[in-house]
Structures are given as C-alpha cells and as structure tokens.
Amino acid sequence: MSRSGRPTELPLPPLYAMTHGGIESIAADEITRDLGGEVKKTSRGLVVFRVEELSDNVLSLRTTEDVFLLAWGSDSLTYKAEDLDTIRTWTARKPDWDHLFKLHHKLRPKTKGRPTYHIVCQMQGEHGFRRADAREAFIEGLAGKIPHGWQYHNENAWLEIWLTINSKTAVCGVRLSDRTMRHRTYKLDHIAASLRPTVAAAMVRLAGIGPGMTVLDPMCGAGTILAEALDIAEKRSRAGRVRVIGGDIDANAVFVASQNLEHVGKADLARWDSTRLPLERASVDRIVSNPPFGKQLSSIDQIGPLYESAAEEWDRVLKPGGRAVLLAMEQEALKRAVQVRGWSMSRQLRVRLLGQPCVMSVWQKPG
Ligand SMILES: C[S@@+](CC[C@H](N)C(=O)[O-])C[C@H]1O[C@@H](n2cnc3c(N)ncnc32)[C@H](O)[C@@H]1O
Structure with a gap:
C-alpha cells in the first residue's frame, strides 16, 4: 500500500520482441525511436526492452514478429538435462504470473465465455533433451498458476504463454501480440x-x-x-x-x-x-x-x-x-x-x- 492508502502499482516487467533473424538491430531502433522504449539487450531474433507505460502502441511495431511480457529469461542454458530443472523452477518461482496476466488483460480485454489459454514451447539448436521434455518441464512449472476455470485451447486462445529456447538463451513470457502483427x-x-x-x-x-x-x-x-x-x-x-x-x-x-x-x-x-x-x-x-x-x-x-x-x-x-x-x-x-x-x-x-x-x-x- 502507498501512503495514500491506495494499492501501489507493481512495476512493469520488461517486454521482449521476437524478430526475423538478422533484423533485430532495426527493431531495436524502432522500439527506441518510435515507441520511446529502452532497449536492454539484443540477440539474434530477440530484443528485450522496457517501456514506461504499457499501451497498445507496442502492438503497432512494424519490424517485430511478436511482443511479450517477460516472465523470465536466461543466457546460460547448459544444453544438458539440468536445464529442465531450471525451466521448471524458474517458471514456478520467478514470475508473478497473476500480475503478468492482469497486464495482458489491459491490452487484451476478456471476451465473453470461458477464458482460453494456450502453451507454446519452441526450441532451436542441439540440446541434451527433447523439445517435448522442455515443454513438460514448462507445464510442470506452470502448475497452479493458471486460474481455475480457464480452458486449454489449441487454436485462437485468448492468452498464450510461451517458452522459446534458442541455443543457450531461453525466454519465457505472455504473448501480447496476435498473428496480425506478423502477417x-x-x-x-x-x-x-x-x-x-x-x-x-x-x-x-x-x-x-x-x-x-x-x-x-x-x-x-x-x-x-x-x-x-x-x-x-x-x-x-x-x-x-x-x-x-x-x-x-x-x-x-x-x-x-x-x-x-x-x-x-x-x-x-x-x-x-x-x-x-x-x-x-x-x-x-x-x-x-x-x-x-x-x-x-x-x-x-x-x-x-x-x-x-x-x-x-x-x-x-x-x-x-x-x-x-x-x-x-x-x-x-x-x-x-x-x-x-x-x-x-x-x-x-x-x-x-x-x-x-x-x-x-x-x-x-x-x-
Ligand atoms: C522476389 S520477388 C519480389 C517479392 C516482393 N518484394 C513481395 O514482397 O511480394 C521478385 C519479383 O521480380 C519480378 N521481376 C523479375 N524480373 C523482372 C523485370 N525484368 N522487371 C520487373 N519485375 C521483374 C518478378 O515477377 C517477381 O515478382
């Protein structure tokens, strides 16, 4: 609570954008100049950044394929099976999922009917585990985090939670954009x-x-x-x-x-x-x-x-x-x-x- 007695707003987490590989420096420029964002890090196909306020301006970026609220990220995957523990524990402990979901709803208000969600796990590069293992660890980490009553949907779900692994980098977050950003x-x-x-x-x-x-x-x-x-x-x-x-x-x-x-x-x-x-x-x-x-x-x-x-x-x-x-x-x-x-x-x-x-x-x- 703040001194005024109003609940203090939780800080805005960083966002990340996925780009077509090779154009991340142009996306970083667009985020800085057009959106007024502060770029924290870029790697191939990825830009991590902060904005002062979350508005649907982030959805009008032109050089990004997708934009997410960052739940957690790592640059130091080991390529070994112990990464599965990292995925499970970090997903379970690091993010304030409730806060992330509320921020998501700000840009994507609930529609009629039961809320639907979808889980996406992408993996590129040689790892000592399969994508299916990473997905399982991710789902275990999410246990108890999805509100009761939300229904799993494979297509056109209202909320999507993603884990993207690219060599030793992993990013996990809640998707804010939809297919119209890239298409x-x-x-x-x-x-x-x-x-x-x-x-x-x-x-x-x-x-x-x-x-x-x-x-x-x-x-x-x-x-x-x-x-x-x-x-x-x-x-x-x-x-x-x-x-x-x-x-x-x-x-x-x-x-x-x-x-x-x-x-x-x-x-x-x-x-x-x-x-x-x-x-x-x-x-x-x-x-x-x-x-x-x-x-x-x-x-x-x-x-x-x-x-x-x-x-x-x-x-x-x-x-x-x-x-x-x-x-x-x-x-x-x-x-x-x-x-x-x-x-x-x-x-x-x-x-x-x-x-x-x-x-x-x-x-x-x-x-
Ligand atoms: C790689 S595609 C361009 C795709 C385009 N940027 C798009 O997003 O759809 C190359 C285009 O060059 C056209 N083209 C080939 N030779 C041409 C010529 N001599 N003069 C004009 N257009 C030509 C082809 O018909 C083809 O549509």
Whole structure:
C-alpha cells in the first residue's frame, strides 16, 4: 500500500520482441525511436526492452514478429538435462504470473465465455533433451498458476504463454501480440517469394524515407515493400506527401499488389520491365526492392545480366545522393552490378529467406 492508502502499482516487467533473424538491430531502433522504449539487450531474433507505460502502441511495431511480457529469461542454458530443472523452477518461482496476466488483460480485454489459454514451447539448436521434455518441464512449472476455470485451447486462445529456447538463451513470457502483427491485415493475396512484412518494414526503415520523397520498388511482386512504405509515408508525410511507385514484369503480381494495397494507401502501379522503366532520369529519391532470386529464374546464369541491366536503369532514375535498399540471395552479382555505377555500400545485414542466406544492403549513389 502507498501512503495514500491506495494499492501501489507493481512495476512493469520488461517486454521482449521476437524478430526475423538478422533484423533485430532495426527493431531495436524502432522500439527506441518510435515507441520511446529502452532497449536492454539484443540477440539474434530477440530484443528485450522496457517501456514506461504499457499501451497498445507496442502492438503497432512494424519490424517485430511478436511482443511479450517477460516472465523470465536466461543466457546460460547448459544444453544438458539440468536445464529442465531450471525451466521448471524458474517458471514456478520467478514470475508473478497473476500480475503478468492482469497486464495482458489491459491490452487484451476478456471476451465473453470461458477464458482460453494456450502453451507454446519452441526450441532451436542441439540440446541434451527433447523439445517435448522442455515443454513438460514448462507445464510442470506452470502448475497452479493458471486460474481455475480457464480452458486449454489449441487454436485462437485468448492468452498464450510461451517458452522459446534458442541455443543457450531461453525466454519465457505472455504473448501480447496476435498473428496480425506478423502477417498484417493487408496481405490478402500472395505470390511465390513474397516478402515477410516485417522484413519489408526493416528495408523501408533503412531507406530513411522523408517528407516529399518519391519511393520506387521496380520489382514489387505482391507489393509488400510498397505497403510498408505507404505506412511510413502516412506517419511521416505531414510536411509533404510521399509518392510511392511500383511495378512488376508479371501482370498477375501487379494485380495482386493492387489488391493488397487497396486498403493501405495510394501507390502508382504499372506493369513494366525494370530494365526499361517509364520514369524520368533522376526522378526517384529511394529505391527499395528485392529482385528475383536465381532459383526463381530458369537459369542461375540469367541473374548477373538481369542485375546489370536493372542496375543501369535504377542508376538512371535515382537522384544523385539517392539511396537504395536491396535484398538479394546472389549478393556478389548485385554488388558487381551497382558498384560499377559508383554506388557505395553503407550497411549490410544477413538474413535468411526461403531457408537461404540473403543480404539486405544499403547503397548510396554519389551526390
Ligand atoms: C522476389 S520477388 C519480389 C517479392 C516482393 N518484394 C513481395 O514482397 O511480394 C521478385 C519479383 O521480380 C519480378 N521481376 C523479375 N524480373 C523482372 C523485370 N525484368 N522487371 C520487373 N519485375 C521483374 C518478378 O515477377 C517477381 O515478382
């Protein structure tokens, strides 16, 4: 109790966000700058942070796959069976589950009917125990913590308690986000090799889109990058409208992109060949794109020539001093194609897409 006689509020526990592996530094930047959070720690695919007040602003992060209230975390799993004791005891003793559940309900008010819950245990890396053993230890640790009357549901449960083990790191918490954080609501249609929205959002952040700029995705596929660019444009365009332009050689992709963007915002879309763009010289401030991967083409030998003629055209339409953010599997071929134009790389991030290593790189055209 405080001196006034009112119950003292319990401190807010840290939160953690899971990200697509490789973009955690961009998510940390979004959490710091857009959310005003304080980042405590990042590791591959994970950002631990604090916020002063819990509000549903945490649910509007664009570069994170999921956000949780932290129950407990460890950086020192041993890979041995004794980790199971740690999981059991820490789950049972460390968190104030009741407090965590109340905080969860603040963002996710109870719906009608019996409350439902779900338990998730994920494990990556070689351990001296199976995921099923970790799950069992986790469930034992949770014994007596779930309020009576809550019903276990495998799908669409109202509250989810997660344990995620990645090599020697484990994090356990209550999920605040739902599937719309990672899948968005705009992605009604897909094409093969369509980007994850959180990865597209990371590329768009790296592009540094400002008021009045023109942003181009010359190989837009289902329009994921365009949708994320429109979202940022909406937030940052008060001082001047951002123009978003996209196109693809495949008519179906252009149709899918138009469907996906219908409720997001206005982009100029066209069917075109990125090696012959119907755009003026030096008319674009930012290019953000992931050109086709070698395995999408009939022969891997086609990738170098395609990148070279596309890069020549991108160089023509990009303004001097403009920036490009590109994501490619065949990074060396891409590098050769743009370095010849005098572009210099300021940053690169390693990510995996479709199970393959890829590079997200940021390029500057000389001013
Ligand atoms: C990796 S996908 C892009 C995926 C997209 N970022 C998304 O999220 O859906 C590459 C796209 O490049 C398009 N493409 C291939 N060659 C092209 C060319 N010469 N001009 C324009 N688009 C091309 C393909 O049709 C494909 O949609």
